[in-house]
Amino acid sequence: MEKIVLTEEKETMLIPLFAKAKESEKKHPVIIDKKAVEIINQIDYDFTSLKIPEKTKLMMCLRAKLIDNFVRDFFLKNDKSIALHLGCGLDSRSDRIDNSDVDWYDVDFEEVIDIRKHFFRETDNYHLIPSSVTEKEWPEKIPGKISEENKQYIVIAEGLFMYLKEDEIKTLISRLKERIGSYILIFDAFSVLTAKKVKNQPSIKKTGATIYWGIDNPEELTGWGLGIQFIEEQYFTSNEEIEKLGTLTKLMFKMANLFSITKKAHRILIYRVS
Numbered sequence: 001m002e003k004i005v006l007t008e009e010k011e012t013m014l015i016p017l018f019a020k021a022k023e024s025e026k027k028h029p030v031i032i033d034k035k036a037v038e039i040i041n042q043i044d045y046d047f048t049s050l051k052i053p054e055k056t057k058l059m060m061c062l063r064a065k066l067i068d069n070f071v072r073d074f075f076l077k078n079d080k081s082i083a084l085h086l087g088c089g090l091d092s093r094s095d096r097i098d099n100s101d102v103d104w105y106d107v108d109f110e111e112v113i114d115i116r117k118h119f120f121r122e123t124d125n126y127h128l129i130p131s132s133v134t135e136k137e138w139p140e141k142i143p144g145k146i147s148e149e150n151k152q153y154i155v156i157a158e159g160l161f162m163y164l165k166e167d168e169i170k171t172l173i174s175r176l177k178e179r180i181g182s183y184i185l186i187f188d189a190f191s192v193l194t195a196k197k198v199k200n201q202p203s204i205k206k207t208g209a210t211i212y213w214g215i216d217n218p219e220e221l222t223g224w225g226l227g228i229q230f231i232e233e234q235y236f237t238s239n240e241e242i243e244k245l246g247t248l249t250k251l252m253f254k255m256a257n258l259f260s261i262t263k264k265a266h267r268i269l270i271y272r273v274s
Contacts, residue, residue, distance in 0.1 A: 009163045010109055011207040013089030016159060018047045019057035020064060030061045030241055031068070035092035039119050051202035058249070059266065062236045063188050066268055067158055068096055070186055070234075075099050078152045082143060084176075084183075086133045087160035090116060094126055105129055105142050133160070134168050136175070145181035153183035155273075161187050162195060165212045173226050173273060182274035184231075190214040194265040218269050227274050234268040 021036040023029045040047065071093070075081060080101045085093060088106035103125050108116070110130035122128055131138035146152065155176060161169055176183065190198060195214025198204055204211065215221075221228045236242075237257035242250055256262040 009209040012209050015203050016060040017090045019060035023061045031065045035095050065241050072097050074154050081152045084155045086157045139179040153180045155183050155185045157187035162190050162211050162213050177273050185271045188268050190266055191264050192216050229272045232270040235263045237263040
């Protein structure tokens with residue numbers, strides 16, 4: 001068994017990992033993640049200590065599935081593209097999407113990548129970069145601007161930006177633009193109110209992680225002066241995946257979708273940076 005010792009925001013990566021593993025064992029799962037099941041069965045960690053609410057587990061799985069759906073569709077339209085997964089944790093998106101034409105880069109703290117290496121092997125088109133995303137040097141390890149037709153960059157930041165300060169997010173977006181040129185950016189975001197309240201969530205309190213950033217109006221990023229164009233906002237409360245849920249849970253989500261404050265509490269945002 002691999003002993004896991006992580007702190008603060010690094011430890012939060014175990015929340016979606018456990019959620020996806022448990023969801024995968026259900027009769028009608030929102031997401032199937034065999035790698036997540038494999039990993040939790042091979043590491044020495046008391047997942048009960050995270051006290052993950054059932055609603056949080058479901059939201060983690062919906063988040064992963066919606067991002068998977070978007071990324072998979074992106075690759076259908078843009079073959080042989082490059083994926084950059086920031087703050088990858090122990091997520092197995094590259095395995096779930098399983099597209100051999102994609103050049104994939106997973107980025108996270110060195111201690112996270114050290115753990116990841118026990119379960120994921122680098123190949124000619126799958127790469128691990130050990131670095132905080134806020135460090136200046138790591139973008140030099142990815143290919144520069146792309147000139148080939150139908151080949152684009154997609155940058156995925158799942159469960160990441162809420163742990164960064166706004167200036168750090170701006171610097172990161174700018175640094176990537178300088179290195180790779182135009183790219184699609186997809187990430188999940190809390191509303192400002194949710195970012196303030198979520199610190200009391202049991203799993204967050206247990207890890208000691210700090211939530212810094214939330215956003216209400218997605219158009220706000222277009223005013224950052226970084227060539228950011230807003231494309232789409234996707235809600236956990238209204239998507240085809242909730243149709244797979246039980247009657248009461250589905251009703252709960254549909255009720256939440258009636259109110260802006262609840263449907264925008266946590267959602268997915270998609271932009272083009274150019």
